[in-house]
Amino acid sequence: MNTLNEAPAIRVRDLVVGFGDRVVLDHLALNVRRGEILGFVGGSGSGKSVLLRTIIGLLPKRQGTIEVLGVDLGPANDEAWRALERRWGVLFQHGALFSSLTALQNVQVPMREHLVLSERLMREVALAKLEMVGLNARDGDKLPSELSGGMTKRVALARALALDPELVFLDEPTSGLDPIAAGDFDELIRTLQQTLGLTVFMVTHDLESLNTVCDRIAALADGKVIAIGSISEMRRSPHPWMKAYFQGKRGRKLSPGLSAMES
Amino acid sequence: MSPSPYLRAVDRDGKTELAAAGSWTASHATELERVIDAVDGDAAVAKAAAINMRGIEAFDTYGAWLLERLIRSHEARGQILPIVGLAERYQGLLEEVRHVNREATDAKADANFVVLTLETVGRGVENLGRDLVMFVNMLGSLCFAAMAMVLKPRSFRLMSAVHHLDRVAWQAVPIILLITFLIGGIIAQQGFFHFRKFGADDYVVDMVGILILRELGVLIVAIMVAGRSGSSYTAEIGSMKMREEIDALRTMGLDPVSILLLPRVVALVIALPLLTFLGSMAALYGGGLVAWLYGGMNPEIFIARLKEAISLTHFKVGLIKAPFMALAIGVVACSEGLKVRGSSESLGLQTTASVVKSIFLVIVLDGLFAIFFASIGM
Ligand SMILES: Nc1ncnc2c1ncn2[C@@H]1O[C@H](COP(=O)(O)OP(=O)(O)OP(=O)(O)O)[C@@H](O)[C@H]1O
Numbered sequence: 002m003n004t005l006n007e008a009p010a011i012r013v014r015d016l017v018v019g020f021g022d023r024v025v026l027d028h029l030a031l032n033v034r035r036g037e038i039l040g041f042v043g044g045s046g047s048g049k050s051v052l053l054r055t056i057i058g059l060l061p062k063r064q065g066t067i068e069v070l071g072v073d074l075g076p077a078n079d080e081a082w083r084a085l086e087r088r089w090g091v092l093f094q095h096g097a098l099f100s101s102l103t104a105l106q107n108v109q110v111p112m113r114e115h116l117v118l119s120e121r122l123m124r125e126v127a128l129a130k131l132e133m134v135g136l137n138a139r140d141g142d143k144l145p146s147e148l149s150g151g152m153t154k155r156v157a158l159a160r161a162l163a164l165d166p167e168l169v170f171l172d173e174p175t176s177g178l179d180p181i182a183a184g185d186f187d188e189l190i191r192t193l194q195q196t197l198g199l200t201v202f203m204v205t206h207d208l209e210s211l212n213t214v215c216d217r218i219a220a221l222a223d224g225k226v227i228a229i230g231s232i233s234e235m236r237r238s239p240h241p242w243m244k245a246y247f248q249g250k251r252g253r254k255l256s257p258g259l260s261a262m263e264s
Numbered sequence: 265m266s267p268s269p270y271l272r273a274v275d276r277d278g279k280t281e282l283a284a285a286g287s288w289t290a291s292h293a294t295e296l297e298r299v300i301d302a303v304d305g306d307a308a309v310a311k312a313a314a315i316n317m318r319g320i321e322a323f324d325t326y327g328a329w330l331l332e333r334l335i336r337s338h339e340a341r342g343q344i345l346p347i348v349g350l351a352e353r354y355q356g357l358l359e360e361v362r363h364v365n366r367e368a369t370d371a372k373a374d375a376n377f378v379v380l381t382l383e384t385v386g387r388g389v390e391n392l393g394r395d396l397v398m399f400v401n402m403l404g405s406l407c408f409a410a411m412a413m414v415l416k417p418r419s420f421r422l423m424s425a426v427h428h429l430d431r432v433a434w435q436a437v438p439i440i441l442l443i444t445f446l447i448g449g450i451i452a453q454q455g456f457f458h459f460r461k462f463g464a465d466d467y468v469v470d471m472v473g474i475l476i477l478r479e480l481g482v483l484i485v486a487i488m489v490a491g492r493s494g495s496s497y498t499a500e501i502g503s504m505k506m507r508e509e510i511d512a513l514r515t516m517g518l519d520p521v522s523i524l525l526l527p528r529v530v531a532l533v534i535a536l537p538l539l540t541f542l543g544s545m546a547a548l549y550g551g552g553l554v555a556w557l558y559g560g561m562n563p564e565i566f567i568a569r570l571k572e573a574i575s576l577t578h579f580k581v582g583l584i585k586a587p588f589m590a591l592a593i594g595v596v597a598c599s600e601g602l603k604v605r606g607s608s609e610s611l612g613l614q615t616t617a618s619v620v621k622s623i624f625l626v627i628v629l630d631g632l633f634a635i636f637f638a639s640i641g642m
């Protein structure tokens with residue numbers, strides 16, 4: 002993929018976000034390259050979801066610049082936003098499905114909004130998306146209240162991918178999935194990334210997916226990105242939080258090979 | 265802009281081949297679908313030996329699915345259409361859509377109009393029956409909870425009941441006073457306007473007094489309360505149901521009926537007679553004021569006439585009805601609230617249903633009471 006001469010998918014400079022007198026993100030800087038899968042880690046309540054919501058324009062920033070897919074979001078007008086929203090997909094931490102629409106209709110919402118498609122094609126593609134995330138056609142007619150937690154996540158992912166976006170934001174996509182489903186999910190993300198040149202910004206606590214699908218990992222602590230790089234670079238980081246995270250009981254257990262190599 | 269997609273039959277080594285080009289992506293999906301449908305219907309093209317994808321510039325799920333659709337329709341006719349020249353990186357995507365949409369799931373066919381009407385009627389009747397059962401069920405569990413409360417008064421959520429009393433009674437006072445005052449005035453004005461034609465001015469006071477104390481006072485207040493408090497009960501209970509808060513209560517061994525519903529219903533049952541009393545007074549006041557300003561009847565005369573026209577019985581008839589109507593409103597509001605399913609739409613639906621049903625019930629109750637009081641001579 003031609004990542005060299007293009008602007009980064011996401012470029013955040015000097016970002017400050019806070020609520021009242023609590024500053025959550027403090028002069029944060031981050032680059033996400035085109036076509037990469039970036040895993041984003043950080044303690045609970047460290048501001049990962051806040052960063053994600055700020056980048057997609059749901060929370061106001063106090064300071065700093067954000068560029069997404071080469072568009073500076075600060076001065077962007079409504080039209081630019083609309084064009085941009087067509088090019089990204091978002092999976093919210095709690096699914097955020099529309100409760101009065103069926104799973105299938107949920108997936109069709111962005112299609113209806115941004116594309117002109119025949120009913121037949123829309124139905125077929127939406128069903129295809131649902132099946133690609135591991136649901137079957139019968140689940141398409143269920144309402145969100147009739148879905149299990151993991152199914153909700155899958156429908157939300159199908160909706161995020163509905164328009165074949167260039168960039169997807171995933172907030173803890175594999176939490177609530179069983180390990181097999183989480184593995185399938187990682188594989189799907191890989192396939193899509195390879196075929197569509199998808200860029201993925203993925204907040205996750207799943208060490209397994211950090212290990213297997215993420216090209217790079219960024220860690221958030223104290224309102225800043227304290228480290229960014231491959232998983233082995235993460236393991237070598239001297240920061241105490243990083244040590245606890247990647248070399249704690251769970252972190253070590255997952256890839257004995259790597260730890261053995263290093264020691 | 266990316267070039268439009270196309271697909272064309274070309275001759276290659278004596279064989280027909282379909283050559284694809286352009287971008288096969290979401291933004292060109294409609295054009296692409298048209299192109300594919302055209303090719304699919306074309307008999308000459310149908311004999312093509314292969315489809316050559318070398319020329320395409322972009323490819324996504326939409327393109328992949330439409331390609332798959334073309335291939336499947338060939339398969340259905342017993343032909344095989346191999347794909348050649350598809351770039352390596354697109355193979356995975358095509359592989360993904362290969363397995364997809366294999367089960368036939370047509371959108372539901374429209375049923376016959378007659379069948380549809382019959383189905384609607386049938387479901388309506390069934391729902392009516394279920395509503396009745398739910399109403400009785402709710403009434404029963406409330407009575408049960410109330411008995412438990414009488415036996416063990418300390419278990420009653422007094423704070424909660426007081427809080428709800430504040431909301432449904434105290435905070436409702438201004439609007440109830442205003443509305444009943446206006447209604448009283450309007451009735452008096454209409455009375456004077458029409459009775460004057462046959463010189464029956466004096467009887468306006470009888471009409472205003474009896475009508476308001478026996479019927480209108482309680483009816484208007486009950487309808488206002490159903491719209492104001494019944495709906496908010498349904499919405500509150502419904503959204504708690506939606507977020508599984510009620511299930512959470514149950515699992516902690518707490519009874520939602522005695523914790524959530526009973527205090528609300530008790531508050532309503534206390535509030536409605538009080539509001540009815542206040543409302544009736546405001547309506548009489550409004551009637552008197554109009555009688556003075558519009559009908560030219562001195563307040564002293566109005567009061568004297570009123571004393572003759574009405575008795576304590578009329579007043580009692582109105583007040584006796586109030587707690588029963590309150591109970592009906594409360595029971596309907598609670599059972600509709602518990603009927604809410606997961607979606608926000610069902611919350612809206614049940615809230616509407618709660619208001620409509622409780623107003624209907626209030627009026628039916630009023631009719632039954634009219635018969636009852638007439639037969640015991642009150
Ligand atoms: N709308 C808001 N108003 C006030 N504070 C908020 C708001 N949203 C988030 N916060 C605070 O910002 C901090 C970061 O929250 P955030 O949701 O980003 O955490 P997170 O890193 O996503 O955690 P988790 O991994 O648990 O999802 C928290 O302390 C939270 O209380």
Ligand SMILES: [Mg+2]
Nearest residue numbers: 049050094172
């Ligand atoms: Mg979060």
